[in-house]
Amino acid sequence: MTRYDKDPRTGGNAVEVRGLVKHYGATKALDGVDLDVREGTVLGVLGPNGAGKTTLVRVLSTLLQPDSGTASVAGYNVLTQPRQLRRVIGLTGQYASVDEKLSGWENLYMIGRLLDLSRKDARLRSDELLERFSLTDAAKKPAMTYSGGMRRRLDLAASMIGSPSVLFLDEPTTGLDPRTRNEVWDEVQRMVAEGATVLITTQYMEEAEQLANELTVFDQGKVIANGKINELKAKVGGRTLAIRPSDPAELPAMARALSEAGLDGIAGSQAVPDEGVLNVPILSDEQLTAVVGLVAARGFGIAHIGTHLPSLDEVFLAITGQKPTEAQDESTDQVQEAAV
Structure with a gap:
């Protein structure tokens, strides 16, 4: 074969x-x-x-x-x-x-x-x-x-x-x-x-x-x-929706609008003033649509909008509770390999 x-x-x-x-x-x-x-x-x-x-x-x-x-x-x-x-x-x-x-x-x-x-x-x-x-x-x-x-x-x-x-x-x-x-x-x-x-x-x-x-x-x-x-x-962190308003001065108002709207499942939005971006945790397409709809309905101008998933390093840390390393195994696996 x-x-x-x-x-x-x-x-x-x-x-x-x-x-x-x-x-x-x-x-x-x-x-x-x-x-x-x-x-x-x-x-x-x-x-x-x-x-x-x-x-x-x-x-x-x-x-x-x-x-x-x-x-x-x-x-x-x-x-x-x-x-x-x-x-x-x-x-x-x-x-x-x-x-x-x-x-x-x-x-x-x-x-x-x-x-x-x-x-x-x-x-x-x-x-x-x-x-x-x-x-x-x-x-x-x-x-x-x-x-x-x-x-x-x-x-x-x-x-x-x-x-x-x-x-x-x-x-x-x-x-x-x-x-x-x-x-x-x-x-x-x-x-x-x-x-x-x-x-x-x-x-x-x-x-x-x-x-x-x-x-x-x-x-x-x-x-x-x-x-x-x-x-x-998607399992460990979902997506993050990054919204950049056309006017950076509107960033605090945009964050307040989302907080006050009480959209189902939306929590933990974080404004990053230095970058002029509002990061919104998104767990579903429905939530993404609701956030974008709310921002548009409140009349905020949007310069850029995008989503990103957590890195694989973040996935590893979330699942195992340990950071990945670039070292070879030096515990059970390695010890037993040497012994066999």
Whole structure:
């Protein structure tokens, strides 16, 4: 099976997880997780340190066995069909795992041959990925001479060499410079356009917005929110209607008019004199229409009006109560990965 095939056993989902549980002593790294990833899409998995993201990836890639629950990837059961499953997935963990004594090209060629690519295809695919990740000049050098960023790029190339149907990326761009990060994003988007499915854990909000079709938020081993980015933004904060009066001096009067009108569900309007804007929290299209209608009925001139959703950082903070960081997991997930 290649990533261009659709397996009828999946029912449209490349990944299906039901009731997944994994304990580390008294700690529940996964606590009854249910999860679906639709074929040909990117699911972004967010969560604070130690939320269970890496444990999920390791279970789905057959590196860990769950204590209970079921999971399938590309139609293969993670417990009963691990050998078949491994042939159709790619995995990049939080740390590069290349053979340091081999050259970059030899690393990729070896993995390609292990995945049953012909000698010709393994050579061509190795050359292609080395070029895409700007490693051609170092292709014949031992990986031990590579910088940390170069090793990371080589590891990412290795996970993609077999054109996997499902690709698991666990914090793939942590520590990479902006140019290399963009190269990774471009390659992920190219693979998805060709039919691959991607599950990516990340703490870069920009990365989630750039790549993910849908998001799942983890906390304490549980899924606490999921949906499309705009759906999650609407759930946690709704929209903000920004109104700029033609005459900045009318800003206080406009704010009073809205306050005194007592429109249903409208509360917390805030005038920003320095910017000449009145910000009004909006939870529905009906509220938006009512506010605009009131402003017009009171004869206020409007220079500009617009709406905006909360940022993904604000969504993360509202859902989990913790700010996203750019650090890699240093708690439960990382400790257990090192121990296994």
